[in-house]
Amino acid sequence: xxxxxxxxxxxxxxxxxxxxxxxxxxxxxxxxxxxxxxxxxxxxxxxxxxxxxxxxxxxxxxxxxxxxxxxxxxxxxxxxxxxxxxxxxxxxxxxxxxxxxxxxxxxxxxxxxxxxxxxxxxxxxxxxxxxxxxxxxxxxxxxxxxxxxxxxxxxxxxxxxxxxxxxxxxxxxxxxxxxxxxxxxxxxxxxxxxxxxxxxxxxxxxxxxxxxxxxxxxxxxxxxxxxxxxxxxxxxxxxxxxxxxxxxxxxxxxxxxxxxxxxxxxxxxxxxxxxxxxxxxxxxxxxxxxxxxxxxxxxxxxxxxxxxxxxxxxxxxxxxxxxxxxxxxxxxxxxxxxxxxxxxxxxxxxxxxxxxxxxxxxxxxxxxxxxxxxxxxxxxxxxxxxxxxxxxxxxxxxxxxxxxxxxxxxxxxxxxxxxxxxxxxxxxxxxxxxxxxxxxxxxxxxxxxxxxxxxxxxxxxxxxxxxxxxxxxxxxxxxxxxxxxxxxxxxxxxxxxxxxxxxxxxxxxxxxxxxxxxxxxxxxxxxxxxxxxxxxxxxxxxxxxxxxxxxxxxxxxxxxxxxxxxxxxxxxxxxxxxxxxxxxxxxxxxxxxxxxxxxxxxxxxxxxxxxxxxxxxxxxxxxxxxxxxxxxxxxxxxxxxxxxxxxxxxxxxxxxxxxxxxxxxxxxxxxxxxxxxxxxxxxxxxxxxxxxxxxxxxxxxxxxxxxxxxxxxxxxxxxxxxxxxxxxxxxxxxxxxxxxxxxxxxxxxxxxxxxxxxxxxxxxxxxxxxxxxxxxxxxxxxxxxxxxxxxxxxxxxxxxxxxxxxxxxxxxxxxxxxxxxxxxxxxxxxxxxxxxxxxxxxxxxxxxxxxxxxxxxxxxxxxxxxxxxxxxxx
Amino acid sequence: xxxxxxxxxxxxxxxxxxxxxxxxxxxxxxxxxxxxxxxxxxxxxxxxxxxxxxxxxxxxxxxxxxxxxxxxxxxxxxxxxxxxxxxxxxxxxxxxxxxxxxxxxxxxxxxxxxxxxxxxx
Numbered sequence: 001x002x003x004x005x006x007x008x009x010x011x012x013x014x015x016x017x018x019x020x021x022x023x024x025x026x027x028x029x030x031x032x033x034x035x036x037x038x039x040x041x042x043x044x045x046x047x048x049x050x051x052x053x054x055x056x057x058x059x060x061x062x063x064x065x066x067x068x069x070x071x072x073x074x075x076x077x078x079x080x081x082x083x084x085x086x087x088x089x090x091x092x093x094x095x096x097x098x099x100x101x102x103x104x105x106x107x108x109x110x111x112x113x114x115x116x117x118x119x120x121x122x123x124x125x126x127x128x129x130x131x132x133x134x135x136x137x138x139x140x141x142x143x144x145x146x147x148x149x150x151x152x153x154x155x156x157x158x159x160x161x162x163x164x165x166x167x168x169x170x171x172x173x174x175x176x177x178x179x180x181x182x183x184x185x186x187x188x189x190x191x192x193x194x195x196x197x198x199x200x201x202x203x204x205x206x207x208x209x210x211x212x213x214x215x216x217x218x219x220x221x222x223x224x225x226x227x228x229x230x231x232x233x234x235x236x237x238x239x240x241x242x243x244x245x246x247x248x249x250x251x252x253x254x255x256x257x258x259x260x261x262x263x264x265x266x267x268x269x270x271x272x273x274x275x276x277x278x279x280x281x282x283x284x285x286x287x288x289x290x291x292x293x294x295x296x297x298x299x300x301x302x303x304x305x306x307x308x309x310x311x312x313x314x315x316x317x318x319x320x321x322x323x324x325x326x327x328x329x330x331x332x333x334x335x336x337x338x339x340x341x342x343x344x345x346x347x348x349x350x351x352x353x354x355x356x357x358x359x360x361x362x363x364x365x366x367x368x369x370x371x372x373x374x375x376x377x378x379x380x381x382x383x384x385x386x387x388x389x390x391x392x393x394x395x396x397x398x399x400x401x402x403x404x405x406x407x408x409x410x411x412x413x414x415x416x417x418x419x420x421x422x423x424x425x426x427x428x429x430x431x432x433x434x435x436x437x438x439x440x441x442x443x444x445x446x447x448x449x450x451x452x453x454x455x456x457x458x459x460x461x462x463x464x465x466x467x468x469x470x471x472x473x474x475x476x477x478x479x480x481x482x483x484x485x486x487x488x489x490x491x492x493x494x495x496x497x498x499x500x501x502x503x504x505x506x507x508x509x510x511x512x513x514x515x516x517x518x519x520x521x522x523x524x525x526x527x528x529x530x531x532x533x534x535x536x537x538x539x540x541x542x543x544x545x546x547x548x549x550x551x552x553x554x555x556x557x558x559x560x561x562x563x564x565x566x567x568x569x570x571x572x573x574x575x576x577x578x579x580x581x582x583x584x585x586x587x588x589x590x591x592x593x594x595x596x597x598x599x600x601x602x603x604x605x606x607x608x609x610x611x612x613x614x615x616x617x618x619x620x621x622x623x624x625x626x627x628x629x630x631x632x633x634x635x636x637x638x639x640x641x642x643x644x645x646x647x648x649x650x651x652x653x654x655x656x657x658x659x660x661x662x663x664x665x666x667x668x669x670x671x672x673x674x675x676x677x678x679x680x681x682x683x684x685x686x687x688x689x690x691x692x693x694x695x696x697x698x699x700x701x702x703x704x705x706x707x708x709x710x711x712x713x714x715x716x717x718x719x720x721x722x723x724x725x726x727x728x729x730x731x732x733x734x735x736x737x738x739x740x741x742x743x744x745x746x747x748x749x750x751x752x753x754x755x756x757x758x759x760x761x762x763x764x765x766x767x768x769x770x771x772x773x774x775x776x777x778x779x780x781x782x783x784x785x786x787x788x789x790x791x792x793x794x795x796x797x798x799x800x801x802x803x804x805x806x807x808x809x810x811x812x813x814x815x816x817x818x819x820x821x822x823x824x825x826x827x828x829x830x831x832x833x834x835x836x837x838x839x840x841x842x843x844x845x846x847x848x849x850x851x852x853x854x855x856x857x858x859x860x861x862x863x864x865x866x867x868x869x870x871x872x873x874x
Numbered sequence: 875x876x877x878x879x880x881x882x883x884x885x886x887x888x889x890x891x892x893x894x895x896x897x898x899x900x901x902x903x904x905x906x907x908x909x910x911x912x913x914x915x916x917x918x919x920x921x922x923x924x925x926x927x928x929x930x931x932x933x934x935x936x937x938x939x940x941x942x943x944x945x946x947x948x949x950x951x952x953x954x955x956x957x958x959x960x961x962x963x964x965x966x967x968x969x970x971x972x973x974x975x976x977x978x979x980x981x982x983x984x985x986x987x988x989x990x991x992x993x994x995x
Contacts, residue, residue, distance in 0.1 A: 028921055030940075030947025031900045035917070037943050058918035063925045 105418035108371035125340035135336035197273035214260025326591025374766030379470035381773035391482035403475035411467025505810035531677025533610030600694035616672030637668030645688035783870030932958030
């Protein structure tokens with residue numbers, strides 16, 4: 001008869017089994033059950049249960065609870081040491097694949113480090129401002145009745161900040177600011193300081209800066225006050241004690257009192273300045289108009305929710321304000337902390353589009369993927385060599401988990417090695433990379449704890465991903481089969497190797513296509529006939545208030561030199577004219593206006609910049625000098641329109657416009673029509689443009705022959721010092737200005753060149769290693785084929801055919817995403833190249849050639865080898 | 875001379891293992907101590923003591939037969955090692971030396987005193 005067993009409380013039995021050291025578990029459990037049985041018989045089940053629970057709880061003590069060490073005795077330091085040694089020996093033994101892997105990993109990780117630094121730098125923009133969540137930047141959008149054109153930007157009038165902070169309780173403070181290039185006198189020499197800011201006294205209430213000397217609350221109160229950064233204070237007052245001293249600023253040497261010195265702030269800031277002067281020093285109207293929008297406005301709001309509530313109130317408020325003016329203005333708010341990455345409007349500092357960061361991050365990821373795949377491919381290919389070792393280890397009692405971790409450990413050793421080298425490499429390359437992307441990256445940010453933590457995490461991740469599959473395959477081998485010597489690469493490993501190779505090459509082809517497209521678009525931009533001449537033109541600033549007769553004298557003096565072709569005074573060079581004006585014909589109704597770009601220019605503008613007149617005549621010098629002597633209210637302008645403006649005004653032909661009256665600031669007459677040319681970035685369409693005969697242009701353009709550059713420049717400098725002694729002699733060339741306009745694209749192009757190059761090399765390396773192992777395995781087969789009379793060609797064909805098929809497949813796979821993405825990028829340009837088939841064919845062919853050469857090197861060696869050497873050893 | 879570490883409870887366990895001679899396994903030891911010294915012994919305390927003694931090399935253990943009242947779990951028998959015997963002897967000798975060092979008077983008065991209390995009742 002089966003005796004009915006009493007069972008102790010199951011929960012506590014389980015608990016006991018969970019904590020108990022497995023070595024003791026059986027014995028103690030036996031004891032527990034024996035005693036329990038006895039107690040049930042002696043004093044009943046309930047009492048026995050209670051005592052059992054008590055026993056279990058009392059057993060829960062250090063000697064009996066299992067410890068990591070005792071339960072897994074194989075993981076001792078000796079084994080680790082041994083594994084480490086084996087890993088090092090293996091790396092040493094397979095030098096070629098180690099070099100390929102270390103080189104690949106180092107290059108990949110270095111690229112990623114640099115990219116991560118760049119992204120980190122961009123993401124850190126403005127983060128040092130404690131009130132960043134509550135600050136808004138005001139964006140203005142305006143248009144005129146009867147026209148659907150809207151223009152928007154960060155320009156606002158002086159009225160915005162005071163009016164909004166008065167009207168809406170959500171606004172605590174408003175700051176108006178504008179940046180300028182100011183002339184500052186240092187040791188009696190005028191110096192142009194380009195980072196000069198004018199801002200309201202509320203500036204230090206909204207933004208935080210560490211004031212070393214002076215009082216932040218009052219520093220910008222009153223006329224002609226200026227605050228310096230610490231480095232500027234050192235420059236201008238090397239003996240110290242800047243506060244209370246005077247700086248002579250501007251062409252008229254106005255004395256400004258230094259009221260404070262702030263500590264140099266982080267570079268990653270959207271507000272950049274060396275000097276900050278009180279806003280009222282500008283002596284502009286305080287709040288007369290919503291127009292004359294030349295200033296940037298920031299608002300300090302009561303909280304994050306204020307963005308939404310203020311937005312809802314702003315539109316009705318402005319509609320009411322603009323009633324009956326014939327124009328409409330709307331304001332929107334941008335969160336301060338999102339400006340640098342998300343705003344389309346750059347202000348003091350060029351923004352970085354988040355898209356650009358995504359592209360770079362994507363490239364970094366692709367490179368790491370390529371590197372990982374190379375590692376996986378090489379180590380699975382090598383697994384045949386390691387198979388015997390694995391077999392022996394297993395026979396000697398190694399468990400699967402141990403082997404798995406051993407191989408992961410090997411990849412960790414390799415990764416750590418590469419990361420260390422990468423750190424050194426990255427810090428060495430950082431200055432060059434900073435130059436390439438034109439950012440001020442700091443080496444110190446490479447060593448912040450969070451960055452290092454990130455790198456450690458990535459290292460672990462990469463070694464897990466790269467080492468994971470080979471480790472799984474190797475630890476899974478059956479010792480009996482392996483040691484019998486019939487082991488070959490498994491089918492699944494082959495499929496994996498092939499798909500990884502395809503993927504790797506698809507990435508490479510993709511990057512090549514992207515690079516080619518970006519480069520051709522850049523080439524297209526740089527060599528496009530824009531409708532004006534930008535070679536050998538020097539641009540110099542004279543200031544808008546320079547007297548007409550002074551400039552006329554300079555022009556005449558300069559023209560006496562035979563190396564100088566022409567000189568003109570204007571506001572903007574044809575490279576970039578974007579200034580908001582409005583024009584109207586007298587025949588138009590009511591307040592109707594058409595927004596246009598306009599450029600004050602003189603009679604030499606057309607000839608200096610090589611513009612083409614298609615109808616009418618140029619400005620006359622006579623008219624300009626007569627006009628100059630008149631009061632503003634009696635002035636009349638002459639206009640030269642571009643073809644787009646003629647069409648926009650509704651004239652049937654260019655000739656019809658000539659002689660017609662028009663209004664732009666002042667009434668005047670259309671005298672000429674010029675051919676359309678790209679006076680803005682090629683991203684934009686050609687807009688209406690008007691040249692008019694105002695004499696407040698702040699620039700002089702000098703067209704020179706370019707044969708005696710040095711002589712000409714020193715001649716200009718001589719005249720300059722003589723006639724404009726208060727102006728520093730500083731010049732730039734128009735073609736440089738033009739290049740600067742496409743800086744983002746050029747940077748993207750260069751960065752793409754670099755990383756696509758790296759990707760190609762890495763993918764090539766991977767293929768190199770893989771094909772070498774593949775061919776090594778087939779040495780015997782090749783030798784036999786040769787003995788039987790196979791030709792060199794047929795052998796090469798046999799060896800590389802498979803790889804070529806893989807590369808072809810990857811080309812096909814890469815083309816579609818590359819086409820779509822590059823089309824999207826090109827769509828950002830109005831003037832752009834076509835995505836021709838040749839780009840894809842060229843990229844494909846290039847990749848194919850690289851692949852064939854890589855495989856060919858090994859194939860050739862195997863095929864020309866003496867078959868005896870391959871067959872002899874047995 | 876080598877210092878033998880032996881706690882009070884450990885010494886009792888060691889002695890009991892000696893008493894049981896070849897029949898010493900955990901529950902047996904527990905019963906023996908409980909009956910001889912009329913004190914309860916918790917399973918936890920006993921097992922830790924046994925483990926510690928084994929670690930010190932005073933005891934060695936081997937797996938015994940599995941019995942039905944233990945639901946098939948084997949017993950684990952303990953045996954005193956040579957080192958264990960030395961440790962026991964050492965403990966005994968040191969105690970005796972200490973005993974001898976105590977002046978007679980102290981012991982006598984105490985025993986007499988307690989006996990006197992007992993006899994008065």
